[in-house]
Amino acid sequence: SVQHFQQAIALDPKFALAHASLADAYNTIGYWGYLPPKDAFPEAKRAAQMALNIDPDLAEAHGALGYVEFQYEWNFTEAEMEFKEAIRLNPNSVSARLRFLEYLFDFQRAQEAHEQLERARELDPLSIQIAYDYAAVSWFERDFDRAIEQLQKTISMDPNNALAYDLLAAIFYQKKMPAQAFTAHDKANSLEGVFSDAEMAEMRNAYETAGLSAYFRKENELRQKRLAEGKYQSPLNIALNYAFAGDDSEALDWLERAVDEHTP
Numbered sequence: 001s002v003q004h005f006q007q008a009i010a011l012d013p014k015f016a017l018a019h020a021s022l023a024d025a026y027n028t029i030g031y032w033g034y035l036p037p038k039d040a041f042p043e044a045k046r047a048a049q050m051a052l053n054i055d056p057d058l059a060e061a062h063g064a065l066g067y068v069e070f071q072y073e074w075n076f077t078e079a080e081m082e083f084k085e086a087i088r089l090n091p092n093s094v095s096a097r098l099r100f101l102e103y104l105f106d107f108q109r110a111q112e113a114h115e116q117l118e119r120a121r122e123l124d125p126l127s128i129q130i131a132y133d134y135a136a137v138s139w140f141e142r143d144f145d146r147a148i149e150q151l152q153k154t155i156s157m158d159p160n161n162a163l164a165y166d167l168l169a170a171i172f173y174q175k176k177m178p179a180q181a182f183t184a185h186d187k188a189n190s191l192e193g194v195f196s197d198a199e200m201a202e203m204r205n206a207y208e209t210a211g212l213s214a215y216f217r218k219e220n221e222l223r224q225k226r227l228a229e230g231k232y233q234s235p236l237n238i239a240l241n242y243a244f245a246g247d248d249s250e251a252l253d254w255l256e257r258a259v260d261e262h263t264p
Contacts, residue, residue, distance in 0.1 A: 001025045012102060016058050019051035022097065023064035029264045031071060032163075033234030038261065041072035059090035067099050070106075071264040079103060082205060094120045105140055113137065128158045144171050162191035173244055180211045185215070195222060216245040236263045 030040025066082030
């Protein structure tokens with residue numbers, strides 16, 4: 001999508017929405033760890049600011065800029081102002097409401113977050129992202145059964161949704177259901193396509209030989225090998241894997257690295 005928006009901008013440099021969409025694309029790949037935060041989010045900010053230079057009242061640009069302020073620059077007051085401005089300019093913007101929802105939940109403003117989520121669902125009742133967000137909200141509130149139900153709904157709508165399987169794995173882990181956690185996490189890894197068939201077999205063999213903790217350790221071994229080869233891996237993902245494996249010291253080390261890198 002980045003290339004498509006760049007092509008649109010090349011054809012019409014004054015196309016503000018293309019700049020805003022480019023910003024949102026960089027925000028997404030930065031958030032999910034497809035690029036290092038230091039490479040993705042500054043590009044998102046530049047694109048959002050360019051959009052605002054062209055059209056100061058473009059809601060999508062305010063929302064994209066707010067997301068950079070929130071997830072990467074940690075300018076939380078400015079982030080909230082941008083999210084609210086995006087919604088004021090376009091009350092029907094689902095993306096602005098979902099971005100603001102993330103912000104509100106991070107600051108434990110649950111009632112306001114639920115209001116944004118409900119409004120987003122009214123605007124787009126068939127959205128896969130909203131179904132996933134309902135699951136994430138339920139998980140944050142430790143309503144694990146409802147979260148599982150929502151994730152199963154998400155997967156029925158999009159059977160190749162790796163994120164849904166990954167969150168499902170985390171919930172099964174917290175419910176002390178290791179076999180189900182393995183199945184879901186392994187499915188997520190398979191769908192993400194990060195690992196070769198041989199590497200997937202290595203991780204599965206680790207699980208069959210020594211259990212779920214061994215699977216997470218083998219996965220981290222492979223992820224760190226990629227890092228050594230210059231291929232970015234989210235330190236937060238590695239930290240979570242170590243935490244699930246019960247390796248608390250290593251988890252803390254990688255969490256510190258995630259903080260240093262401003263990993264979302």
